[in-house]
Amino acid sequence: MTSTRCIRIGPLLRCDTKPQFFALLLFNSVFIHSALGLNYGGSENVDHGSYNEVQDVYEEETYSAPQMDYKNPRWCRTLSLPNGEVACSSPRGGGYTSTLGTRCLLSCDRGYRLLGRSSVQCMPNRRWSGASHCRKIRCHVLPLIMHGAYSCTHGFVADSRCDYTCAPGYQLEGDRYRVCQDAGKWSGIEPTCADHEPPKLKCPLSRVKVAEPGKLTARVSWDRPLVKDTADKTLEIFRNGPEPGSDFTAGIHVIRYKVYDQAKNRAACKFIVRVEVKRCPALKPPLHGYLSCSSDGNNYGAVCEYHCEAGYEKRGTSTRVCQFNRSWSDKAAECLLMQFKTDVRTAAALLDQFYEKRRLLIVSTPHVANQYYKLQNIMLQRAECGLDLRHVTVIELLGSPPREVGRIKGSHLDFEVIEDLRQAFRISRAYFTMVLVDEHGVDRERFINPTTSDELYAYIEDYLLTEEERERLEENRDFCE
Numbered sequence: 001m002t003s004t005r006c007i008r009i010g011p012l013l014r015c016d017t018k019p020q021f022f023a024l025l026l027f028n029s030v031f032i033h034s035a036l037g038l039n040y041g042g043s044e045n046v047d048h049g050s051y052n053e054v055q056d057v058y059e060e061e062t063y064s065a066p067q068m069d070y071k072n073p074r075w076c077r078t079l080s081l082p083n084g085e086v087a088c089s090s091p092r093g094g095g096y097t098s099t100l101g102t103r104c105l106l107s108c109d110r111g112y113r114l115l116g117r118s119s120v121q122c123m124p125n126r127r128w129s130g131a132s133h134c135r136k137i138r139c140h141v142l143p144l145i146m147h148g149a150y151s152c153t154h155g156f157v158a159d160s161r162c163d164y165t166c167a168p169g170y171q172l173e174g175d176r177y178r179v180c181q182d183a184g185k186w187s188g189i190e191p192t193c194a195d196h197e198p199p200k201l202k203c204p205l206s207r208v209k210v211a212e213p214g215k216l217t218a219r220v221s222w223d224r225p226l227v228k229d230t231a232d233k234t235l236e237i238f239r240n241g242p243e244p245g246s247d248f249t250a251g252i253h254v255i256r257y258k259v260y261d262q263a264k265n266r267a268a269c270k271f272i273v274r275v276e277v278k279r280c281p282a283l284k285p286p287l288h289g290y291l292s293c294s295s296d297g298n299n300y301g302a303v304c305e306y307h308c309e310a311g312y313e314k315r316g317t318s319t320r321v322c323q324f325n326r327s328w329s330d331k332a333a334e335c336l337l338m339q340f341k342t343d344v345r346t347a348a349a350l351l352d353q354f355y356e357k358r359r360l361l362i363v364s365t366p367h368v369a370n371q372y373y374k375l376q377n378i379m380l381q382r383a384e385c386g387l388d389l390r391h392v393t394v395i396e397l398l399g400s401p402p403r404e405v406g407r408i409k410g411s412h413l414d415f416e417v418i419e420d421l422r423q424a425f426r427i428s429r430a431y432f433t434m435v436l437v438d439e440h441g442v443d444r445e446r447f448i449n450p451t452t453s454d455e456l457y458a459y460i461e462d463y464l465l466t467e468e469e470r471e472r473l474e475e476n477r478d479f480c481e
């Protein structure tokens with residue numbers, strides 16, 4: 001025996017022959033969509049492989065058949081409804097479920113919907129007045145959600161429960177699950193997967209750098225900060241501050257980074273670059289000399305060179321370097337008074353040695369017992385350091401021949417030299433005189449009375465010192481005290 005399966009397509013019913021599955025009920029030129037196992041009274045099945053128009057079906061008809069037998073317990077075929085229930089009541093009693101006139105109520109199991117009539121009657125033509133079947137209740141296919149998925153206990157049929165999950169980094173918002181309900185509708189509303197988790201941003205460690213040798217800056221590099229986001233793969237990072245590999249000046253620099261994920265969640269981090277300029281203690285210029293230093297004078301790597309003023313000779317190393325451990329290399333150089341030769345034969349030979357280097361104060365007295373000289377001598381002894389600071393060498397011409405003495409500090413001068421000096425600067429032996437000679441050998445001032453050191457200094461400073469010498473003098477003014 002074959003049966004026919006019919007599928008409704010719009011207003012049409014398409015039927016295919018399928019053994020044992022479906023039966024097509026032909027009734028009053030009307031095709032009835034037959035339910036599984038719903039048998040009808042006719043002995044033969046009608047097969048149709050074509051489209052047939054569906055009209056109003058299942059109208060109950062009353063027939064007057066010639067030989068009606070109300071006692072036949074099998075007037076109509078036994079009614080069965082897969083996935084459903086048939087409850088019949090016969091005029092003849094409960095046991096007669098297929099007698100003529102039996103009325104049956106059809107209902108479907110949970111999860112099934114009745115298609116067709118809910119009540120049929122066994123008719124005189126030995127057929128049931130209608131056909132029905134139970135169809136599994138289905139909900140529509142749940143759409144996929146962005147950044148998420150769902151899994152269902154029984155697909156999209158009634159009572160199936162679909163649980164939603166979100167991709168890593170996303171949080172579920174809304175109903176966590178939806179159930180396919182009896183009416184074929186999903187419970188709840190579609191949830192969404194949202195990214196509320198900010199990315200993770202890790203800045204490099206803060207660092208302290210020492211300015212490079214001979215510089216007040218340090219070049220500092222670092223790796224890009226590490227960024228991670230559970231949801232997004234590629235993230236754009238923004239920097240606020242100098243780029244890696246920049247030269248940083250001394251002090252504290254804050255470098256900030258921030259990042260946004262695609263959901264505009266923000267993360268930020270910062271780190272500090274501190275640049276330290278290592279410095280040595282400032283060097284003091286040597287007495288009678290000065291320093292010239294590279295870079296910033298006393299920063300790490302700075303080189304200082306010692307120079308001596310005219311008339312002074314350098315002793316010791318001429319350059320010192322400020323080292324990493326904040327100490328200077330080597331020892332300070334000294335500027336020592338040049339050594340003059342006093343055993344020369346002429347005044348010219350003597351004066352040549354002082355040319356452009358030293359000034360001379362020639363003190364002449366007829367006798368060491370001279371009152372003016374004695375007074376002046378006391379004052380000059382006290383002024384020795386001050387005169388030296390002003391580059392003045394004292395030459396004494398004392399007494400008269402044959403006991404005449406000429407000397408520079410303890411060194412005696414040749415008689416010829418004394419005579420030459422007296423002539424050159426026109427210095428009489430008859431009275432106390434002091435002559436101040438500049439560094440070019442020109443006599444600039446004469447003193448015939450004892451003169452205080454302050455007066456001498458004032459004169460030298462006002463008329464003889466160069467601008468540069470005056471500046472250095474200011475720096476060392478206290479030296480002699």
Ligand SMILES: *[C@@H]1O[C@H](CO)[C@@H](O)[C@H](O)[C@H]1NC(C)=O
Pocket residue numbers: 323325327
């Ligand atoms: C500083 O370092 C130099 C060499 O780099 C060393 O000779 C000197 O002793 C150190 N000075 C101090 C104070 O540590």
